[in-house]
Amino acid sequence: MLVLREHYPVDTLPPQNDGPTLTDAHSTAGLRWLFDRRERWGLTMDDLGTLLGGISRRTLTGWQAKVNAGATVEVSRDVMDRISLLLGIHKALTLIAPSGHENMANEWFQKPVDLMGLQGTSIKSYLLEQGSMEALYYIRRNLDAMRG
Template sequence: MHTHNIETRTEAQKIAVALLWLEDMRRQEKWNLTLDEACILMGSVSRNTYKSWVRKAKNNNEVTLSRDTITRLSLLLGIHKALALSAPQGYEFDFFKRPIDHPLFQGKSAKEQILIDSDILFINAVRNHFDARRA
């Protein structure tokens, strides 16, 4: 039983770090996400829900998220990692925000297209696209 509590705390800490990462990615020089856009990426949660999660994470309180939301955070982290590893140094954020000439994106940026189609399957397709570019 005690081991389970440690595992739960570890997962909760990972969730908090991921939420704070997304909040940091909202900055203009990074992914330039509005509060509403961050809410869409998290599965169209309300502003109050998102702000509550971030507040809890900042205060080192446990944040409980659905499996869907955890998956979304994981996929977004994967997209960021793939871009960081494949884009020229200093352009990893730009690649998320600029139009991409590929059928998956229909001439829009990854950011724009994910906000239009925020389904987990589509976000996963975007991650796979950028992962494939690394290879």
């Protein structure tokens, strides 16, 4: 019998810790926030589907109906990661904006900027053009760096 890591037999290795366990309640709360944020960020359902990794409008509409009805929604880890990154982008924009001026944070998401190498493109346009997880990470890291 092959033994790995601190004398655990292969078939009894301790579980790997891949981060916190996410539940349907987490995904439902994230979707509820995102559906509300969608309007403030000027996103269509198709835009939202792009940001979430290619989710169809039909699927999003079904999720929204469930969320609005108080039901829980199960989404993939990839979708949860994307929601988390969008929440982090929102948080960073809010922290950069002057106190009490959240509307500025919403505007900064939509207006062209010359920061972060975007060269006059808005954060929204950049994320939609790229449509990738890497783009979400890029914006999140840069906004976090800007706020210190």
